[in-house]
Amino acid sequence: MPNQPVTPYILVVDDEPDIRELIKDILEDEGYEVATAENAQSALKARKKRRPDLVLLDIWMPDIDGISILREWASEDQTLFPVIMMSGHGSVETAVEATRLGAYDYIEKPLSTANLLLTIKNALKTSRLSQENLQLKSQRHEPLLPIGSSRVMQEVRRQIERVAMHNAWVLINGEAGVGKELFAHYLHQQSPRSDGAFIQIRSASLMRENACAELFGSEENGRMHYGLLEQANGGTFLIEEISELDLDTQAKLCSALKTKTFHRAGGIEPVSFDTYVIATTHRDLAPLVREGRFREDLYYLLNVVPITVPPLREHAEDIPELFEYYVEHFCAQENLPFRHLDEQAALLLKSHDWPGNIRELKNLVQRLLILGQGPNITSHEIQSMLGIASDPMSVQSENEPANPIFNLPLRAARENFERQYFSYHLARNHGNISELANISGMERTHLYRKLKSVGIDIKQAKRKAQE
Numbered sequence: 001m002p003n004q005p006v007t008p009y010i011l012v013v014d015d016e017p018d019i020r021e022l023i024k025d026i027l028e029d030e031g032y033e034v035a036t037a038e039n040a041q042s043a044l045k046a047r048k049k050r051r052p053d054l055v056l057l058d059i060w061m062p063d064i065d066g067i068s069i070l071r072e073w074a075s076e077d078q079t080l081f082p083v084i085m086m087s088g089h090g091s092v093e094t095a096v097e098a099t100r101l102g103a104y105d106y107i108e109k110p111l112s113t114a115n116l117l118l119t120i121k122n123a124l125k126t127s128r129l130s131q132e133n134l135q136l137k138s139q140r141h142e143p144l145l146p147i148g149s150s151r152v153m154q155e156v157r158r159q160i161e162r163v164a165m166h167n168a169w170v171l172i173n174g175e176a177g178v179g180k181e182l183f184a185h186y187l188h189q190q191s192p193r194s195d196g197a198f199i200q201i202r203s204a205s206l207m208r209e210n211a212c213a214e215l216f217g218s219e220e221n222g223r224m225h226y227g228l229l230e231q232a233n234g235g236t237f238l239i240e241e242i243s244e245l246d247l248d249t250q251a252k253l254c255s256a257l258k259t260k261t262f263h264r265a266g267g268i269e270p271v272s273f274d275t276y277v278i279a280t281t282h283r284d285l286a287p288l289v290r291e292g293r294f295r296e297d298l299y300y301l302l303n304v305v306p307i308t309v310p311p312l313r314e315h316a317e318d319i320p321e322l323f324e325y326y327v328e329h330f331c332a333q334e335n336l337p338f339r340h341l342d343e344q345a346a347l348l349l350k351s352h353d354w355p356g357n358i359r360e361l362k363n364l365v366q367r368l369l370i371l372g373q374g375p376n377i378t379s380h381e382i383q384s385m386l387g388i389a390s391d392p393m394s395v396q397s398e399n400e401p402a403n404p405i406f407n408l409p410l411r412a413a414r415e416n417f418e419r420q421y422f423s424y425h426l427a428r429n430h431g432n433i434s435e436l437a438n439i440s441g442m443e444r445t446h447l448y449r450k451l452k453s454v455g456i457d458i459k460q461a462k463r464k465a466q467e
Contacts, residue, residue, distance in 0.1 A: 003167045005192040006234030006274050008124055009033045011052040013043040013069075014086065015061045019109070023056060026113055027120075040064035047073075048219065049269060051230045052081055054123055057103075059087040059094060067097055074102045082123040086111070131197050145186050146179060147325055148318035152310050156183070163305050164190035169257075169277045171242075171285075171302045174309035177359030180280040181240060183309055188236040193276050196235025199228050203244035211249045216256070218265040227264065229256065232275045242279040242302070243288060247295065254298040277302070312354040312361065313412060317455050319349050322358060326365040336369040344379040347423065351416045352386060419454040426456070433458070 010032050014020045020036045027034045035052070037043035040063050046052075059066040066085060074080055085098045088109035095106040104123040107115060146157060163170060164187050172180045181200070188198045206214055217227030229237055239245075245253065256262040257277065261270040279302045288294035312319070323341055330336045341349075354360055364385055368377055422436065429435040437444050451458055 003165055003191050003193065003276065006196060007031060007033045008053040008234070009035070009050065010120070011035050011037060011043065011046050011055045013037045013040075013055060013061075013066070014058040015039055016058075019058075019111075023111070023116070026116070030117060032120075040069050043069065048224060048267070050271065051226050051233060053127070053234065054081055054120060055083045056120075057083050057085055059085055059098075060089070067094065067101070070098060070101045070103060082127045084119055084123060128195060128197070131199075145189075146182055147322050148315055149321060150315040150318045152315040153318060156307070156309060157186070159307060160187050161190050163187065163307065165192075166305075167276065168304040169302050170279070170305045170307060172278065172280045172307050172309060173284075174280075174282060175311045175357055176282045177357035178309045178311055179358050180282075180309050181238065183307070184236075184238045184278045184280060187278060188238075188276070191236070191276060193235050197232050198236050198238070199232035200238035200240060201228050202240040203242055206245070206249065208246055208249070211246070212252055213265040215249070215253065216262045216264050217267075217271075219267040220265075224264070229262065229273060229275060230271060233273045234275070236276045236278060239277070239279045241281055243281050243283045243285060243294060247293075250295045250298050254295055254301060257298075257301050312357045313352075316350040316412060316416065319361065320346050322361055323349065323365060326362050327369065330366055330369050334366075334369075336366075338375075339369060339372060339377050340375055341377045342379070343423070345377050345382050347416075347420050348379045348382045350419065415454055418450070419456065422451055422454065422456055431463070 010027055012020055012023050012027075012034060013036075014023070015038055017038070020038065024034045024036055035046050035050075037046045039061055043055075043057075047055075057066045057069060066087075070083055070085070073083070080102055082104040083102070085095075085103045085106045086109060087094065087106070098106050104126065105119050107119060146153060148154075160183060170184075170187065172183055174180045184200070185198065188194060201214070213225070213227065215227050215229055217230055218225045239253075252262075256273075260274065261272050263270055285294050285299050285303070289296045289299050312322075320341065323346075327338065327341075331338050349361075356363070364382075367385060368381060372381055422440070425436050425439050426432075429439075433444065433447065437447050440447065442450065448458070
């Protein structure tokens with residue numbers, strides 16, 4: 001099933017039937033989904049039934065005036081949708097008070113259709129950008145899209161782009177620190193819902209006694225709070241490290257995902273939602289299902305399209321590109337001095353096994369820029385920072401060699417050794433390919449292919465060796 005964008009939902013609150021219907025017709029012609037309410041009481045019911053993306057609210061109504069409604073809404077929910085106030089006989093004081101309470105704008109009757117549509121368009125855009133800014137602040141150290149030119153990373157990006165066009169929910173697997181959340185953002189950006197909200201929650205941060213209120217919202221003593229799932233309506237909801245949810249919360253989430261409805265805590269009426277759901281985990285959920293620690297039905301709901309983000313050691317050729325990104329980032333954002341990574345240091349980074357993955361690499365870059373001195377980052381500095389012995393044949397213990405290449409899978413270890421071997425002899429023989437062919441015992445045509453396969457740019461290697 002294709003992944004479809006969700007039409008913005010607008011609530012029109014006005015006590016004059018002709019105006020309500022006129023605005024409704026205009027907005028529906030423009031492609032919006034519209035509900036109407038004739039007074040404060042019906043507005044409250046409509047708002048409880050479904051969170052609007054925007055409200056057009058008349059100021060003067062027979063039961064409760066629009067300013068009082070806005071004041072009540074603003075006091076009970078910090079995630080208030082944009083509200084545009086309308087009035088045929090307002091005053092400057094009224095407009096100022098509406099703005100102080102958080103109204104996006106104030107327009108006068110009789111309404112200008114062009115002005116009304118432009119104001120609505122701008123309000124929805126501003127609301128979306130505000131949400132995006134909050135998300136960007138929360139992950140200000142991360143790139144906007146997954147970095148890496150390796151075959152492995154290109155394939156994962158292509159898989160994400162294919163999956164984004166469909167409405168199937170996604171489970172993203174991968175070790176801690178590989179960038180699962182970044183891939184979830186990329187999936188959202190590539191989907192038709194990219195203009196919608198992107199709401200994320202880390203399962204461990206949900207307080208067990210209050211998890212349902214955080215996820216589904218609450219209604220208590222006439223006050224209402226929209227939960228995270230409802231805030232993501234029309235967009236994407238990311239549940240980070242879903243294995244950390246307790247079983248009771250898993251059950252309620254599973255019920256909501258199955259029926260696409262839920263009840264707010266303390267609420268009576270069911271609430272419908274249309275949200276694209278992505279979950280991440282660094283653990284294999286199948287054994288947890290067998291052990292009864294993760295619900296089987298929830299597992300199969302989320303595991304429609306599993307995507308695995310590879311550990312950094314499996315695409316070590318991307319390390320220089322990632323390293324350069326984080327150097328530029330910290331120089332720009334934290335005003336740290338720029339430092340260049342020399343070739344031997346880059347080779348050493350590629351041979352490290354990176355148990356903390358990209359997060360470990362990012363932290364290393366920051367330490368090197370803060371604590372290091374001089375324009376170049378050397379292999380000695382890398383060894384010191386990572387605790388690697390300088391003698392490649394030394395051992396930490398009888399069975400655990402210090403050289404990190406021994407901790408790599410055989411293929412990666414072989415590629416790292418070959419890269420270092422050829423780089424060493426190219427430098428020693430001033431980039432002479434004939435000498436390299438003699439030393440390695442390889443035929444030149446095969447040697448050229450081998451150098452390319454291990455990521456050595458022959459022209460660049462010759463130039464550096466001759467320098």
